[in-house]
């Protein structure tokens with residue numbers, strides 16, 4: 001049996017859900033609120049980093065979204081989600097690395113400067129520091145702190161904007177050969193990128209690809225896949241959508257960052 005510990009809007013969990021959906025796999029949902037339940041001792045035994053997703057397959061625990069995608073692809077090979085040609089495989093690996101090393105931190109900064117800001121910003125500095133200190137992944141706490149305390153118009157906000165701009169440039173270049181990010185077939189490269197595009201769209205930052213027609217066409221193609229509905233749209237609750245709808249328009253700061 002496959003079980004997934006996940007969150008509705010969590011980008012990393014979306015990667016796992018997209019992979020499960022593309023493979024047509026059944027799985028049992030353990031939906032986390034991510035309001036502190038990720039630090040419960042029982043959950044930390046499964047995932048010592050106190051984050052989602054965690055996959056459990058017949059009692060075996062697999063953590064890290066990229067590792068989970070590969071585990072599922074290795075264990076359930078049909079349809080294959082890694083390209084066959086070595087150069088396409090290289091491209092897929094590069095996309096996954098870009099997401100894990102640059103885009104995920106950038107996403108934390110963007111999200112904690114906007115949709116996730118309210119709760120941490122309402123605490124005193126001491127309360128906020130105490131809360132952030134509890135997280136096993138202290139580097140992620142620093143991105144959250146920068147988002148909440150410094151906002152988008154800050155050195156971290158500018159670096160995050162640059163990272164997203166790099167992702168969009170890579171997508172644009174890839175789709176010139178494409179049609180998918182790592183060659184002729186939809187692959188883990190596409191899955192790794194989709195959740196971060198969902199996040200940009202929820203933050204009303206789609207003007208970032210106004211002058212990138214390849215990105216726009218790729219994004220349309222992504223949304224026609226049944227996995228988009230199964231793994232992304234179906235999980236969004238009205239309160240998730242409301243949290244993003246009520247933020248001040250981040251495009252004001254992001255467009256300034258892009259112009260610099």
Ligand SMILES: N[C@@H](CCC(=O)N[C@@H](CS)C(=O)NCC(=O)O)C(=O)O
Pocket residue numbers: 007010011012013034038050051052053063064065066135140
């Ligand atoms: N490198 C990890 C990162 C996981 C991660 O940051 N998950 C976020 C959601 S996308 C989370 O659980 N955040 C809860 C928290 O930071 O307390 C992975 O790819 O699985």
